[in-house]
Amino acid sequence: MKQRTCMLSLGIVVVLLTLVQIYSLYANGYWRREDRTIGLSDGFNYFVTDISVPTILWWTPFTGNKGSIKKCGSFECHFTENRKFQHHPSTKAIMFYGSNLNYMDLPLPRNGLNVSWALLHEESPKNRPILLHGKFLSLFNYSSTFSRKSHLPLTLQFLGSFEDLVGTTHFIATDLKDKLLSELAPVVYVHSDCGTPSRRDEYVQELMKHIRVDSYGACLNNKKLPREISSMTNMDDERFFKIVAQYKFTLAFENAFCDDYITEKLWRPLTLGSVPIYMGSPSVRDWLPNRNSAILASDFESPEDLAKYLTEVGRDKRKYESFLRHKLGPADGRVSNGFLKDALASRKWGIDPVRGSFIDHFECYVCRSVHEHVNQKSVVSEGHYKCPPPVNPLTGRADEDDWWYDVIWYRGKCEATTVRKFVDEGKSPYTPGEFRREMTRMCPDWW
Structure with a gap:
């Protein structure tokens, strides 16, 4: 018992x-029930009705954040990728990651001016041609792109620091570079994204007829990298840096020509101490360490004229080293570009966890903005990209039968016009058939 x-x-x-x-x-x-609660980063969950701060919804899954409260200075916002918050009264902004943006999948009908749209796109403009056109860009209230006109500019995302620019860790003296010319070409080309809007390979192929070029990438390849660093994922490897640093000149050709779209193609040779031969952003002079830190292909009538100039500079040590002031100049005067120095000094984000990433900072920019109600005063303009139609680099003119011009750039313009019409009309999510019919009507010449 x-x-x-x-x-x-x-x-x-x-x-x-x-x-x-x-x-x-x-x-x-x-x-919990998924439609009632949201998980927070500290491991707890709050009822939806308990949200007392603005919600910012990532419409394109990007951060993996299912729901968390983030503190941005004196402000707080709730960030989430849960689309159930699209029409929630706490939602004040919707964020999009450009490379994942699908114009067939937009939060429509739009909630009006009370809900801002924010665009983050740090990658090449060629990835989303619809973003090249003002009709679509002006749907957004905030942007973080390569353009200095963005609310959070990412122009210098590929330049680690001022110290990288003036440091001599990988620098090789001119006399040693001259000795290496018995084994190496004076010019190096490392590109593996072939067939780009800039048609850079066509220019390089012509240049190769007039001066030796070692090409390590998949495009126009004539020289192999060591097997252990042959993948393009090793472009930040010290062993790769040592190879590029040996060359007197590096071809730094972008895949698209837009104001302020400047990538590692330029910053890598500048930091390694190889003189860049640049083709790309029309505004590149604004960002160079010194006035003649790079040789611009656009300054020459033809690849042959450029080759002659490179041969001349390569033979004149004093003239060659005039392009390397950021490495060889006096310690306190290696960079004369005050605009570049100010931009680097004022950049709050970085690759270190202390400063936080540009993603963190753009989220906080949007958070502060919705708290301060500045969304009604801001509209993203075409100047936030400023990418003209692609041209033939050998002629400087647009070829209307070029695939990048006809199929990509012009089609992107038609798509932008069509999307804008549907949004302005308050159209609910449209079907592929509806979109195609309207696009055919608005752009009959394209078809």
């Missing part, structure tokens, strides 16, 4: 402990 009583008492205790544990889990939100 006593044994049965003890077993009964033990059972009651176990049941009570289980109930306490279940209640604890429920109170802390672990036992």
Whole structure:
């Protein structure tokens, strides 16, 4: 009898402990319905009705954040990728990552000016041609792109620091570079994205007729990298840096020509101490360490004229080293470009965890903006990209039969016009058939 009583008492205790544990889990939100609660980064969950700060919804999954409260200075916002918040009263902004943006999948009908749209796109403009056109760009209130006109500019995302620019860790003296000319060409080309809007390979192929060029990438390849660093994922490898640093000149040709679109193609040779031969952003002079830190292909009538100039500079040590002031000049005067120095000094984001990434900073920019109600005053303009139609680099003119011009650039313009019409009309999500019919009507010449 006593044994049965003890077993009964033990059972009651176990049941009570289980109930306490279940209640604890429920109170802390672990036992939840997805449509009622949101998980926060500290491991707890809050009922949707408890949200007292603005919600910012990532429409294109990007950060993996299912729901968290983020502090941005004196402001707080709730960030989430949960689309159930599209029409929630707390939602004040919707964010998009450009490379994942699909114009067939937009939060329509739009909620009006009360909900801002924000665009983050740090990659090449060629990835989303619709973004090249003002009709589509002006749907957004905030941007973070390569353009200095963005609310959070990413123009210098590929330049680690001022110290990288003036440092001599990988620098090779001119005399040693001259000795290496018995084994190496004076010019190096490392590109593996072939067939780009800039048609850079066509220019390089012509240049190769007039001066030796070692091409390590998949495009116009004539020289192999060591097997252990042959992948393009090793472009930040010290062993790769040592190879590029040996060359007197590096072809730094962008895949698209837009104001302020300047990538590692330029910054890598500048930091390594190889003189860049640049083709790309029309505004590149604004960003160079010194006035003649690079040789611009656009300054020459033809690849042949450029080759003659490179041969001339390569033979004149004094003239060659005039392009390397950021490495060889006096320690306190290696960079004369005050605009570049100010931009680097004022950049709050970085690759270190202390400063935070540009993603963190753009999220906080949007958070502060919705708190301060500045969204009604801001509209992204075409100047936030400023990418003209692609041209033939050998002629400087647009070829209307060029695939990048006809199929990509012009089609992007038609898509932008069509999307804008549907948004302005308050159209609910449209079908592919509806979109195609309207686009055919608005751009009959394209078809």
